[in-house]
Amino acid sequence: MKNKHKTNNNSLHFTVKEATELLPFLLEVMPNRSRNSVKSILTRGQITVDDHLETKHNYPLKPGQTVIVLKNKAAIKQDQLIGMSILYEDNDIIVINKEAGLLSIATKKEKQQTAHNQLMEYVRKQDPQNRIFVVHRLDKETSGVMMFAKSEKIKRKMQDDWKHVVKERTYVALVEGKVEKQAGTISSWLRETKTHLMYSSNDKNGQHAVTHYKVTQSNNEFSLLEVQLETGRKNQIRVHMKDLGHPIVGDKKYGATSNPLRRLGLHAKILSFHHPETNQLLLFKADVPKSFLVKAK
Known part of the structure; x- marks a missing residue:
């Protein structure tokens, strides 16, 4: 089942459709990125699940949750604060x-x-x-x-x-x-x-x-x-x-x-x-x- 997503200039928004863990989910919704690249996005604190900053690779996701990926340019912009x-x-x-x-x-x-x-x-x-x-x-x-x-x-x-x-x-x-x-x-x-x-x-x-x-x-x-x-x-x-x-x-x-x-x-x-x-x-x-x-x- 495909995960819906919408985007704006600074972030990508994904809706979780089935139970999974955060790292596999991110690898699936960002197929053009390498595993190491996705891991570093997680480590840098660019991922929010609902209203919660999350860095754990094995964080369990439930259907209906929203995962937001802060784009790298936004994350390193001068005024971009994480979390x-x-x-x-x-x-x-x-x-x-x-x-x-x-x-x-x-x-x-x-x-x-x-x-x-x-x-x-x-x-x-x-x-x-x-x-x-x-x-x-x-x-x-x-x-x-x-x-x-x-x-x-x-x-x-x-x-x-x-x-x-x-x-x-x-x-x-x-x-x-x-x-x-x-x-x-x-x-x-x-x-x-x-x-x-x-x-x-x-x-x-x-x-x-x-x-x-x-x-x-x-x-x-x-x-x-x-x-x-x-x-x-x-x-x-x-x-x-x-x-x-x-x-x-x-x-x-x-x-x-x-x-x-x-x-x-x-x-x-x-x-x-x-x-x-x-x-x-x-x-x-x-x-x-x-x-x-x-x-x-």
């Missing part, structure tokens, strides 16, 4: 919409393909002296709005007064099961194990974490929640959803048993804050991935 797009930029800050699958900052294993590294290269094209600073982070598998500072001074200004500077941080979480209570608040003290797993405790020596949620749609299998952070602790929403008895889909680390999205069901939808220099209130929004809405219908 993210710029929502706003001025002399002090850059705000991006990050896809799931892209690291915020470098790890021991991955140094190059990160939001921080790409933005550093991007600003240095304007001036080799330019730099980018991390203000806050999103987990690799979390998508949505994220901001960076263009100077150490702005970074410190934002971080030192984060609680007052940030007016709204709204996430959308797709969780397992039907959440019966339509709205609620979860409050606990978070601690971290030696294996870097966060957990809630009654020990007030931990970091106090407060999460507000409301159910926006649900069925017997999944619920879609709008989640607002009062505090921004590591893995806060993930731990609190586990505490609620409804772990985030795809979050095996915190108790999930299903992974229908084949990514973490967490998306940073809104970030609103006072600009560190002008004090103007700014609000940035990243649309909720369609796959979240479909599952909770």
Whole structure:
């Protein structure tokens, strides 16, 4: 069965017709390219499956999914960022919409393909002296709005007064099961194990974490929640959803048993804050991935 495809100047779009793996699929839809050429397209991060940046050769594909191949010219164009797009930029800050699958900052294993590294290269094209600073982070598998500072001074200004500077941080979480209570608040003290797993405790020596949620749609299998952070602790929403008895889909680390999205069901939808220099209130929004809405219908 032939895979449909459409094209624009920068990318090729393919609809998956039958279950297969990503590398064989790409070899089939791009018959004029060698195996090594297709592998390097994958490695360079030019492939998106639905709303997810994917580099694994054996990533399983399902019928109905959309595979987007970013053309090489587009991938190496000066302003082409892989796995993210710029929502706003001025002399002090850059705000991006990050896809799931892209690291915020470098790890021991991955140094190059990160939001921080790409933005550093991007600003240095304007001036080799330019730099980018991390203000806050999103987990690799979390998508949505994220901001960076263009100077150490702005970074410190934002971080030192984060609680007052940030007016709204709204996430959308797709969780397992039907959440019966339509709205609620979860409050606990978070601690971290030696294996870097966060957990809630009654020990007030931990970091106090407060999460507000409301159910926006649900069925017997999944619920879609709008989640607002009062505090921004590591893995806060993930731990609190586990505490609620409804772990985030795809979050095996915190108790999930299903992974229908084949990514973490967490998306940073809104970030609103006072600009560190002008004090103007700014609000940035990243649309909720369609796959979240479909599952909770």
